[in-house]
Amino acid sequence: MIYDCAIVGGGIAGTQAAVQLGRYRHSVVVIDAADGRSTMCRKYHNLLGFPDGIGGPELRAIGRKQAERLGVQYIRGRATAARQEDDGFLVTVGDLAEVRARRLLIATGVKDRLPDFPALMPCLGISVFVCPDCDGYEVADRRTLVLGAGEAGLSMALELTHWTHNIVYINHEMKPVSVDKLAGLIEQGIAYIEQPIRELLTEDDRLKGVLLADGSVMAGDRAFVAFGGNDVRSSLAGQLGAKLAGNRHIVVDPRTKMTSVRHVWAAGDVTLHSEQAAVAMGDGNQAAIWMHKSLIGHVNWSKAGTLS
Known part of the structure; x- marks a missing residue:
């Protein structure tokens, strides 16, 4: 046929x-x-x-x-x-x-390209997002974690300042970022952490924060992922x-x-x-x-x- x-x-x-x-x-x-x-x-x-x-x-x-x-x-x-x-x-x-x-x-x-966290998929579109044009509104005036890699994550964090300035960028893969762009991030009041994430902390489809490699917890009930590639x-x-x-x-x-x-x-x-x-x-x-x-x-x- x-x-x-x-x-x-x-x-x-x-x-x-x-x-x-x-x-x-x-x-x-x-x-x-x-x-x-x-x-x-x-x-x-x-x-x-x-x-x-x-x-x-x-x-x-x-x-x-x-x-x-x-x-x-x-x-x-x-x-x-x-x-x-x-x-x-x-x-x-x-x-x-x-x-x-x-x-x-x-x-x-x-x-x-998404990180291999078992708790991630149930949260996508609910409390963890990929596209700021689609879902930037969902983090308006809220504490937001950006889980990313290098300058892809950095660019995402800067883009989200249209909705909120309470942002933490966690460079999970510890890829390099330019000194100038990092300075611009800090000028916007965005916190920057360069270490791997051990796991996402969630309740069902709701993000509560992330457990970092050093054992510390970074709280946040909204996140964007931006790994590039x-x-x-x-x-x-x-x-x-x-x-x-x-x-x-x-x-x-x-x-x-x-x-x-x-x-x-x-x-x-x-x-x-x-x-x-x-x-x-x-x-x-x-x-x-x-x-x-x-x-x-x-x-x-x-x-x-x-x-x-």
Whole structure:
């Protein structure tokens, strides 16, 4: 079987695209490894219509059910390779399975580099956060710990001063920071600690503080993590020859979301955009619209806007 559309990634962007393409009555398959950001975030706080927030797993489940009602199929697995064929694309899933499709959407996202603390995952989106644009508001006027590495953590601490100045930056990996930037941190009244964290102190999903390597406890009921070195999952696009930015994000046409490879689209955090759930939804929907237009032949690419 050859599908009209294959979507690699069942997160926010991929699922939104699947819903839209299902409503166009195209045959659609979503290949989902189910280990992206949306599987870990316990609460999105800044989405229209959810004033009390909604969890990533819950939103994914609702979206998948909506897509499946429209005939969209899901395959659990990791897409490991992709290549062009005469009639479209072949995507390898795991070691053996293969999926063929006329159009391809890459919505593989970004994998955050997070410390290996068992208590961290239950707190993500509740009392420990990753994105200041999403959740800086959640620490407004509160004591906030920044758990990070080198200048990635330092930059996070400085960015959070928009909401609070009661900040402690703990350089867990003890990576170097410039003297000038460290001086700027101190000028902002941010405390700086350079030693490893032994463990997070929590009650269920609520942070209470951290136990440091020297045995001391640093109290705090809110934290941000910032370790840098996130994994941009753009390898499939690279295999197909799509244009990548210097930071490995996939470059897409701002209007159509198509990559530099004809009939390959990308949406969500794997592209160059603000890494927000709402933006990912918009990306997925926009990509789906243009995938549909290409399938029914209603596109003048010279006017639609494409990457060269």
